[in-house]
Amino acid sequence: MLSLYMSFYYLCYCMILIKQVKSLLYKEILLEWRSKYAFNGILLYVISTVFVCYLSFKTTPPLVWNALFWIILLFAAINAIAKSFMQESKGRLLYYYTIASPQAIIISKIIYNILLMIIMSAIAFLAYQIVFQNAVANLGLYLIAVLLGSISFSTVFTMISAIASKAGNNGTLMAILSFPVIIPLLMLIIKLSKNAMDGLDPSVSYDEIGVLCLINIVVIAVSLLLFPYLWRD
Amino acid sequence: MMYKNWWKVLAVILVLFSVTGGLLIAVPALPILHESIRNLYYHVPMWFAMIIIYLVSVIYSIKYLGSGKENDDLIAVESVNTGIIFGFLGLGTGMIWANFTWGAPWPNDPKLNGSAIATLMYLAYIILRGSIDEEQKRAKISAIYNIFAFPIMVVLIFVLPRLTDSLHPGNGGNPGFGAYDLDSNMRYVFYPAVLGWILVATWIMTLRYRIRVLENKNNQIQ
Numbered sequence: 001m002l003s004l005y006m007s008f009y010y011l012c013y014c015m016i017l018i019k020q021v022k023s024l025l026y027k028e029i030l031l032e033w034r035s036k037y038a039f040n041g042i043l044l045y046v047i048s049t050v051f052v053c054y055l056s057f058k059t060t061p062p063l064v065w066n067a068l069f070w071i072i073l074l075f076a077a078i079n080a081i082a083k084s085f086m087q088e089s090k091g092r093l094l095y096y097y098t099i100a101s102p103q104a105i106i107i108s109k110i111i112y113n114i115l116l117m118i119i120m121s122a123i124a125f126l127a128y129q130i131v132f133q134n135a136v137a138n139l140g141l142y143l144i145a146v147l148l149g150s151i152s153f154s155t156v157f158t159m160i161s162a163i164a165s166k167a168g169n170n171g172t173l174m175a176i177l178s179f180p181v182i183i184p185l186l187m188l189i190i191k192l193s194k195n196a197m198d199g200l201d202p203s204v205s206y207d208e209i210g211v212l213c214l215i216n217i218v219v220i221a222v223s224l225l226l227f228p229y230l231w232r233d
Numbered sequence: 234m235m236y237k238n239w240w241k242v243l244a245v246i247l248v249l250f251s252v253t254g255g256l257l258i259a260v261p262a263l264p265i266l267h268e269s270i271r272n273l274y275y276h277v278p279m280w281f282a283m284i285i286i287y288l289v290s291v292i293y294s295i296k297y298l299g300s301g302k303e304n305d306d307l308i309a310v311e312s313v314n315t316g317i318i319f320g321f322l323g324l325g326t327g328m329i330w331a332n333f334t335w336g337a338p339w340p341n342d343p344k345l346n347g348s349a350i351a352t353l354m355y356l357a358y359i360i361l362r363g364s365i366d367e368e369q370k371r372a373k374i375s376a377i378y379n380i381f382a383f384p385i386m387v388v389l390i391f392v393l394p395r396l397t398d399s400l401h402p403g404n405g406g407n408p409g410f411g412a413y414d415l416d417s418n419m420r421y422v423f424y425p426a427v428l429g430w431i432l433v434a435t436w437i438m439t440l441r442y443r444i445r446v447l448e449n450k451n452n453q454i455q
Contacts, residue, residue: 159381166374167365177361180354181382184347184389188396207396211388218384226377229298 020104021111024096028112038087039116042080046072046124054131065134066194070186072128073121073149080120081113081157082174085165093231102228110158110220117150137199145193148212152185155216159223162230188212241436247429251278254422261419265334272330274422278430279323280348284390286316286434287355291383294376304446306372309379310362311441313355315434320352343394344401351386358382 032038049072060068096105125146129136136142157178164174192208255274263270290312297305327345328338339345361378365371394401 163361163374163378163381166370167361170364173361173364176357177378180350180357181385183350184385184393187343187393211392211396215385215388219381222381222384226298226380229373230377 017101017104017107020100021108024100024104024108025111028108029115032112032116038080038083039120042076042116042120043123045079046076046120047127049076050124050127050131060132060134062134062197063194065132066197067190069125069128070149070190070193073124074153074182074186076120076124077117077150077153077157078175078178080116081154082161082164082171084109084113084158085162088165097231102231103224105231106158106162106223106227109162110155110223113154113158114151117154118147121146121150134197136197138196138202141196141202141205142193144209145189145196148192148209148216149189152189152212152216152219153182155219155223156182156185159219159227162227166230185212185215188215240432244429244432244436247425248433251422251426251429255426258418258422269330269333270419272326273419274426276323276326276330277423278427279319279326281427282430282434283316283319283323285431286312286319286438287383287386289435289438290316291380294379297372297376298380301369303368303372303449304442306376307445307449308438308442309376311445312438313358313379314441315438317352317355317359318437319430319434320348320355324348324352342401344390347389347393351389354382354386 053068053072057064057068125143160178160181161174164170164177167173188208188211192205192212195205195208251274255271260268260270290309293305293309293312296302297309324345331340331342331345332338335342358375358378362371362375365374
């Protein structure tokens with residue numbers, strides 16, 4: 001009887017959580033759609049960085065091509081996601097505190113950032129491919145790497161940006177806190193995408209894909225556990 | 234007093250034994266390694282001590298989030314400070330060893346890069362603490378960063394080197410050190426060294442922690 005009651009309670013909690021995440025996500029997208037400031041800004045940032053790289057490198061060997069692409073994406077992601085908590089005013093955060101659970105807030109931010117990063121990295125990849133023209137042997141696997149990369153950047157940087165926003169909101173802090181944490185993920189992603197470029201058999205890359213998914217799950221779980229503490233002021 | 238401090242005596246005895254024994258007791262004659270194999274007694278225990286002391290730091294960060302006691306936070310930060318010292322010692326001894334056996338102080342090895350990045354992570358933790366003035370807020374936010382970074386550090390040091398090629402034994406398909414290099418003579422020195430250095434690290438941490446507590450008491454308005 002008790003377990004039935006508990007599971008019912010748990011189900012209710014999940015439903016409420018999903019509803020809150022939905023409305024918060026809707027709010028994020030609506031706000032972005034109205035101003036289009038973050039998206040356009042980051043888009044221009046990515047395109048001009050690609051162009052700067054093109055003008056300075058002209059042609060690149062495959063190893064450099066791959067590394068350069070991920071470095072461009074890394075900096076774009078840091079700039080895009082650093083905003084996710086900094087743009088919230090103190091009053092608005094207080095308002096969220098009264099109407100939503102902290103888990104709903106962090107989940108909605110993570111999902112929003114994942115969407116933003118996926119669109120952005122897709123456009124960046126397209127622009128990069130057009131300008132630089134480098135043969136990727138296994139395009140499907142490379143796109144999976146780009147997808148996993150944007151998801152990893154979003155999950156890690158969302159939590160770090162929440163931490164940095166509590167600690168005085170400066171860009172330097174965001175960079176020094178996030179670089180050491182993202183490097184292991186970045187190493188895996190670069191290896192995975194290099195495998196895709198060389199057209200190695202996909203089975204070679206299962207290890208990397210598995211570890212990346214695992215790290216993302218751990219990061220999301222830890223974020224869900226820690227964010228309530230971070231949020232309460 | 235003695236019954237409380239027996240582990241400090243044990244630490245001194247073990248470290249003294251492993252330092253002298255490490256230089257005197259016979260080691261197997263192996264190609265490339267030669268006598269530099271003795272560095273095993275000095276290099277590897279540093280990493281063990283570092284990992285254990287970082288683990289202590291994470292445990293006390295979790296405790297701090299639950300309890301909100303300032304002393305838990307002090308233990309966490311002093312553990313990190315001590316861990317960073319051992320991290321640098323581990324890198325230093327490793328670089329000397331690598332220079333003789335692998336031909337360069339910094340060969341491109343995932344374990345080297347990983348431990349350097351882990352050290353960066355904890356230096357970032359120190360900088361994060363420096364950027365917040367309010368004490369309780371500083372304790373809470375840095376505890377959160379500490380807990381958040383720890384699982385990724387574990388991946389960095391324990392998982393990634395096993396996925397890629399590494400010069401270190403036990404990684405990238407290499408057999409572990411224990412497989413054939415470590416004869417029973419070496420075990421008698423190696424295990425005491427590991428235990429001794431872990432205890433020394435804990436000792437340094439508790440000393441620093443007690444100094445901090447005294448400083449805090451001193452700074453309080455009477």
